[in-house]
Amino acid sequence: MAAQLNLPLERPVVNSPVSDDNSDQTVTVTPPSKTLTLALNSPEGIDCYGNERKALLDQGKFYNNPVLSDIKLVVGGQKYYSHKLILVKCSDVFERMFSSDWSDENLKEVELKEDSICIGVFPRFLKFLYTNHIKLNTDNSLPILILADKYNIVDLKNVCINFASTCIIPKLQLKDVFHIWFQYATKCYHQTLITCSVQTLSDKMEDITSTVEWETEWMNLDQDQLIEFLKSSELIIKDEYALWKATIKWLNAPQNVEKIQENLKKVLCYIRFPMMVPEQLCEIESSAIVEQNTELFQHHLKSAYKYHSLPLTTRANMKEFSSSAFLLRNYSDLRWDKRLIIPKYSTLPKGEEVSLRFATRASSFPAQTWEWELKISPKGFSPTCDDLRTILYSNLILDQPRPVEYLLSVVGSDQILQSVCGRKNFTKARYSIDTELEKKISVSDLMTSNSPLLVNDCLHLQIHLKPVE
Template identity: 25%
Template sequence: MTGEVVSAEDGLPDIVIGSGGFRIDHTVGLVWRLAELLERGNGSDVTLRLETVGTDEVRVIRGHTLVLALQSPIFEEMLRNRNATSSGSNTLVIRESADTVGVFDRFIRYLYCGEISVRLDQAVTMHRLATKYNVSVLRQGLSQYMSENLAGDPPGSRVVSWYLYAEQSGDEALRESCLQYLTWNLSSVLRSREWAGVSAPLLLTLLQRSDLVLQSELELFEALEAWLERQDPDGLTAENALRSIRYAMMAPRDLFRLQRESRVLQRYGESVRDLLYMSYQFHSASPLQLAKFFDVNCSLFTPRNYLASAWGSPWVINNPARDDRSASFQTQLGPSGHDAGKRVTWNALFSPRWLPFSLRPPFSEQGAMQPPPRLEAGRPRVIITPATSSADMAGVSFQKTLLVVMKRHGRMVVRHVYNFHQSTEESSAFLAGADLQNRASEYLTNGSLHLHIIVKPLYQSLIATKK
């Protein structure tokens, strides 16, 4: 017999017989017995006296030194210190806040059984206990659980508070997950109540990034203005935040309106006067002329990932595993007002089984490459190329960004971002692990793949900048 399972009377797997012998597996029964040991307190050699801070509430848990010390280095130290300082007392006093007391029983049970059920509203509390008592495996599991559930209802309803908590607790993995979510889904966060609670350091961190995904720079300025009016920070923080806005990415008509109507610019306008002046010059002169005097590659002249139609297009691909698809769209030639009226037409090709260059057949004797076969082993690829070329495109490089949007808790959120120049083949991780054949795949929404293509034109410094 190979792979045959012989069951015990209770229906649990006892022995698995295979070609290499047999394996006895009673782990489930062992977990049950450990849970029973905790519940009944049999053989208990320590009493946990759990006191709630600020109240007279006291709970008692009968525990076992071996289990507690084995699972938690902090418990091990507390028990060792108790033995060194007490005279035969088997009571360990623990003082916790009301919220942690509410989940403490389940935390202790995890130490015995290795499994736990946690709701989202309890995740931070349980993570705090795992951190305090240095139960690293539980902490990592909770961090992963929280990272996979950042898309709240409404959007952005928990990610800011979880980011601040991750900073306080020193959980770098959770902090990075929250920062990535904020970066890729900033528009929804800007419209949430959590935006008002963003700390000044987090705000400045976000404003420095070029990979923010949002509707427009104007949207970011208006959200910053609301934050400044609500928080009323010190002058240096306000000025640093305002100087991180990329005014050159706004149309001149919007800049004129803001200078006339914005209360924040009326208060701090002097601190950004030079940036506004450079932005007006950026829109009035040709990039070639501007490059003679300014560094056109600085952040002021670098677009972020804007969702507005001038910068790209959404693309919904139904039944993406079926065959190749194509689409076309237009973007403005460049962010400068000098180029804003000029358009570039782009052709996009999606292939669910594109063959990598290394596996393609060689060129034929006539010099033409044979068309690659569509093998099942091929991987999904998106190729974006201009439909035409013109002299206006000289001195402009185009960075492509592809967003993969998925549904989480009934909301569409950006879960993956890929940057490339022509083809996602430049990114070996594109849709890695995505099962496009499975309509229930997490990458698909109602059987469709939701993408958003962004084209970021960047001016090149063809002429050395004058010092």
């Protein structure tokens, strides 16, 4: 009697070696003996796979080939011999198109109406359905993505999006990024392309929000496009107040002026009021737009004032101060806080120390810059030590002791994840402090697969400093 396979064990899998030739291959498989024995004797048997690459190459021979063709696609006057099975396998749109409810089963020719920019790339698009392979460049990526979207070819969409995000958008002129990729991405809700476009444009955010050269683009953003900018922590801008003034300008644009209240309800939650100084908050509070919409602003301003009234050590323990409203952007103005990023975490060697230098204001008169350095061991202090050591150094030669509060946080894309805080009396002889971040976060937490403490393989930190009277 054959043994039944009824164990929570993964069955052995046999794969053919990848090869482009037709030579005979010998496959050797040595799965666990107990599992193999049970699988061999089971009615279900062992999964065995052939050479997928060779199968696709062989299938590619049928591209635009009359052999066994059962449908012709006509695009821009050009006819392509096609096979319904291939088209339907790749696209639910083609499946509906060729279903008996939609078309005559005996139909031998179908004309497809495509955008003019897509007609020339249609052969490459069609060949991908047969071969799962395509050659992309700067000119053809968007037209092919348009076709992939239209016919819902998910695999091709991912290929185009990844190619554009890594090879095209970061290298394009900013006007082209804005008018071509950002516009298309926001219309089709391709979040990866939206994020990449915003990140590329973020370096020039001050120009985009305040110069004549970019005024037309900024004023003509639709609401969703504006929100994509306001959501981003990557923006390089003077301060949050400057971003608010740019938002006011957008709210007062001719096409928006009749729906200011409606737009305010949508965009206010993306303005980071706590990142403004109290003087700026007072100015906003006394503005006409707040007086006319008091209820919409009340919660945001109250939360910001409360945030500023509390010491850093209290802020660190309040859950209400952990949302995206309390995340720093890349502000260019000299402040008492800074956003810091350690990129490509997965590639960092164990035991390596990373130094992050930044400057803040200084509690002195006349005003001067206070230079700091945060030294962190992202994967442990040494090859044998897994402590996430994080030391803050003052690089300013002090003439007298200066007590300072600190608040160091690990942040995600939309919230503060973990924080440590404390107080240090910095002097000429005592110029560093161990933040003890390792008490909240371990290296193993960071190194887990898809760690929630990392953002796209980057460790995002923000530090707040506050002089103590």
